Amino acid sequence: MSDNQKKTKQVLTGLAIPLIAIAFGFLAGAVIMLLSGNNPITGYTALIQGVIGDRYYFGETLQRMTPLIFSGLAVAFAFRTGLLNIGVEGQLIVGWLAAVYVGVAMDAPMIVHLPLAILAGAIAGGLWGFVPGILKARFQVHEVIVTIMMNYVALHVSNSIIRTYLLASGQRTDFINSSASLESDFLSSLTDFSRLHWGFFIAIAAAIFMWFYLWKTSKGFELRAVGYNKHASSYAGMNVNTNIVLSMVISGAFAGIGGAMVGLGTYQYANILPSFTNLGFDGIAVALLGASTSIGIILSAFLFGGLKEGASNMQAAAGVAPELVEIIIALIIFFVASSYLIRWIMTRLQNNKEGK
Amino acid sequence: MEYVIEMNNIRKEFPGIVANDNITLQVKQGEIHALLGENGAGKSTLMNVLFGLYQPEKGEIKVKGEKVEITDPNVANDLGIGMVHQHFMLIEKFTVTENIILGSEPLKGTSIDIRKAEKEVQEISDRYGLRVDPKAKIEDISVGMQQRVEILKTLYRGAEILIFDEPTAALTPQEIKELINIMKSLIKEGKSIILITHKLKEIMAVCDRCTVIRRGKGIGTVNVADTNESKLAAMMVGREVSFEVEKTEADPGEIVLSIKDLEVQDTRGVKALNKLNLDVKAGEVVGVAGVEGNGQTELIEAITGLRDSSGGTITLSGTDITKFKPRKVTESGIGHIPQDRHKHGLVLDFTIGENILLQTYYQDPYSRSGVLNYQKMYDKARQLIEEYDVRTPNERTPARALSGGNQQKAIIAREVDRSPDFLVAAQPTRGLDVGAIEFIHRKLIEERDKGRGVLLVSLELDEVLNVSDRIAVIYEGEIVAIVNAKETNEQELGLLMAGGTREAGEKHE
Numbered sequence: 001m002s003d004n005q006k007k008t009k010q011v012l013t014g015l016a017i018p019l020i021a022i023a024f025g026f027l028a029g030a031v032i033m034l035l036s037g038n039n040p041i042t043g044y045t046a047l048i049q050g051v052i053g054d055r056y057y058f059g060e061t062l063q064r065m066t067p068l069i070f071s072g073l074a075v076a077f078a079f080r081t082g083l084l085n086i087g088v089e090g091q092l093i094v095g096w097l098a099a100v101y102v103g104v105a106m107d108a109p110m111i112v113h114l115p116l117a118i119l120a121g122a123i124a125g126g127l128w129g130f131v132p133g134i135l136k137a138r139f140q141v142h143e144v145i146v147t148i149m150m151n152y153v154a155l156h157v158s159n160s161i162i163r164t165y166l167l168a169s170g171q172r173t174d175f176i177n178s179s180a181s182l183e184s185d186f187l188s189s190l191t192d193f194s195r196l197h198w199g200f201f202i203a204i205a206a207a208i209f210m211w212f213y214l215w216k217t218s219k220g221f222e223l224r225a226v227g228y229n230k231h232a233s234s235y236a237g238m239n240v241n242t243n244i245v246l247s248m249v250i251s252g253a254f255a256g257i258g259g260a261m262v263g264l265g266t267y268q269y270a271n272i273l274p275s276f277t278n279l280g281f282d283g284i285a286v287a288l289l290g291a292s293t294s295i296g297i298i299l300s301a302f303l304f305g306g307l308k309e310g311a312s313n314m315q316a317a318a319g320v321a322p323e324l325v326e327i328i329i330a331l332i333i334f335f336v337a338s339s340y341l342i343r344w345i346m347t348r349l350q351n352n353k354e355g356k
Numbered sequence: 357m358e359y360v361i362e363m364n365n366i367r368k369e370f371p372g373i374v375a376n377d378n379i380t381l382q383v384k385q386g387e388i389h390a391l392l393g394e395n396g397a398g399k400s401t402l403m404n405v406l407f408g409l410y411q412p413e414k415g416e417i418k419v420k421g422e423k424v425e426i427t428d429p430n431v432a433n434d435l436g437i438g439m440v441h442q443h444f445m446l447i448e449k450f451t452v453t454e455n456i457i458l459g460s461e462p463l464k465g466t467s468i469d470i471r472k473a474e475k476e477v478q479e480i481s482d483r484y485g486l487r488v489d490p491k492a493k494i495e496d497i498s499v500g501m502q503q504r505v506e507i508l509k510t511l512y513r514g515a516e517i518l519i520f521d522e523p524t525a526a527l528t529p530q531e532i533k534e535l536i537n538i539m540k541s542l543i544k545e546g547k548s549i550i551l552i553t554h555k556l557k558e559i560m561a562v563c564d565r566c567t568v569i570r571r572g573k574g575i576g577t578v579n580v581a582d583t584n585e586s587k588l589a590a591m592m593v594g595r596e597v598s599f600e601v602e603k604t605e606a607d608p609g610e611i612v613l614s615i616k617d618l619e620v621q622d623t624r625g626v627k628a629l630n631k632l633n634l635d636v637k638a639g640e641v642v643g644v645a646g647v648e649g650n651g652q653t654e655l656i657e658a659i660t661g662l663r664d665s666s667g668g669t670i671t672l673s674g675t676d677i678t679k680f681k682p683r684k685v686t687e688s689g690i691g692h693i694p695q696d697r698h699k700h701g702l703v704l705d706f707t708i709g710e711n712i713l714l715q716t717y718y719q720d721p722y723s724r725s726g727v728l729n730y731q732k733m734y735d736k737a738r739q740l741i742e743e744y745d746v747r748t749p750n751e752r753t754p755a756r757a758l759s760g761g762n763q764q765k766a767i768i769a770r771e772v773d774r775s776p777d778f779l780v781a782a783q784p785t786r787g788l789d790v791g792a793i794e795f796i797h798r799k800l801i802e803e804r805d806k807g808r809g810v811l812l813v814s815l816e817l818d819e820v821l822n823v824s825d826r827i828a829v830i831y832e833g834e835i836v837a838i839v840n841a842k843e844t845n846e847q848e849l850g851l852l853m854a855g856g857t858r859e860a861g862e863k864h865e
Contacts, residue, residue, distance in 0.1 A: 219726060221710070231700050232701065235682065239681075
């Protein structure tokens, strides 16, 4: 077998696992529909209709994808450096608030105002990543514990700031000034007045950026080296601790920009959150299914965004409870996580085919 | 029934390769039988067939004259075959006894009868002189003792035939001596041993007969008494191998590296180096001989900037590098072949090409304004792979997939190619076969002849004696003696390493 063929085969095996996991997830969803007295064919038809059956639905799917891409990138970036960032949720929340604050409090031409608002989100998220990063580098405190705790800090601090300083009406802040808004009449009218905004393209650009940064720059080389082998990295003169902190800051910044997209694009305000948005936590699933690659993250964000969007039509048209979608997502993740099982089955099948 | 184990005409194939091609291995009752071959020759495959992990395509296995089918390791156990693995299979948090009884726990009612087990373990330990404390936790005992626990484990399960897979790879010279005594006492008690190894000296020291395999083929079986190291090496490699490193007289120049009163603490904060002094000149190889744990690791780490020193100075060609970080040290002109190539030398998940650039990736032309030029990186990697004869499908193969010898060649390529003024080589040939060892020794001498200073830290006395021009003996964090390699021998070094003085050594002779 030539090298190229081998490589193609590797890529195919790499693709097969998430695809099989997705298939299993849907299969299990069908069984559940059958058990609860629904027709899975009608159910899934309605689900797919709810994603691509209408320009509005499609636009909303892309809109839902946007923060998922960012949170997926955040998880993946840290993961590539050997860190588990479970704090994407919190980083996203502070990024949201910071961006909206700049959007509300400032008045400037769009060319200054919008980038500044996004930057504010990145800084806030980066700061939220910096704390666990520095604790890990200095005192070897495990980042999982700190990031989980920082989620609660983010949620309650943001809510408290909104309640105390920024409350405009009901549970939310003022609307941001239009010079900080990502809204696009063009995109909106193209998709039958969905909430699709420019943030979607920023997310795609961010995915390309991550790929370039990790695989094409010397800093990315270092980050990945540290992720694989800290000892060899410090032997080769890399500063392991600096890289850990840097990785957490960049990861947090991705999440923070994701929050800014929600605040400046989808809602145009920040509100008091009754609970977590789950946009950050879903990033873990997105990164896992996307195998921590940029293209994989875009695709899996589309899948999860689509499932969530299509759920409402599935209920309206086929009477299937929208919670089914959450079950399918959970099962897909379950099957990805148990990829060992899939690998095992695949080698078994292959051996049988080869006549052994 | 002359043979306790007979493996006749064994053939084992894997997709694409024949790992064992018609190999015959016959082990007599009560002998130590060596299985010799280079890395990747098929020794482990053959033993895994015997241990029931693989099924052979062809051939038969007889145990005590009876034909058997060993379908899995449990069958092997029942037949009295035990394996002492190279990588210990022990649970760190468990005691010695708990590890030994794991899987065959003696019960009292429904609970484990740990007392009884401890007594049995103690008995076996005493009988074979293993000196193992049944109640000690694995994490608290030395590597040598962990290995004895592995041996105990097989004995506890009633093994009559013990397979030792590269047992000396992780041991110090002292521990190797102990192990040899243990093997001899096992034989005295009627056990038989198969010793998998590529170390010729050990074979000469303990084995009765030796079966050699090369590239999956059985080359033959010889009586150890009728052969010698170079004959065995020739059988193993397929050509004549020189053990003596060919070199001319050293022509030392100026002092390159100068260490003055160096003090370093180890990880636990205990003083590991105690006012150590050492000079290395350009154009000479200085060997550091010593028993493991006398400060060698700390010395290397202090020189290369991986560990802070608490006193003293290190000077490289007149520049004080004591406080330099690893990258500064590297850039100042020190090359470092680390003692643990998997931990420090390589990022195993990176490609071999990326690993070859691991010290220079950030420099022009491989990186410009922070953007990598993979084209240039892989061009460079290809060039070095060719120059240093690194056997790899290509430069984009993961480092993990290469054999130990080729991984080490890649590291040497990376370190030597930067043309450092001073090269630190720590255990550069650990775990490698004679072919690779020859290559690496030649490279070190070549560097010396180019006028570079070389510091060779090794636990293998042969290596230190063969390659070095001067030998510094390290004992409890101090250089206790510096001798001319030509005017000393193993006995004298052994004595110095144990803290004796030179005079005593001379008297002893």
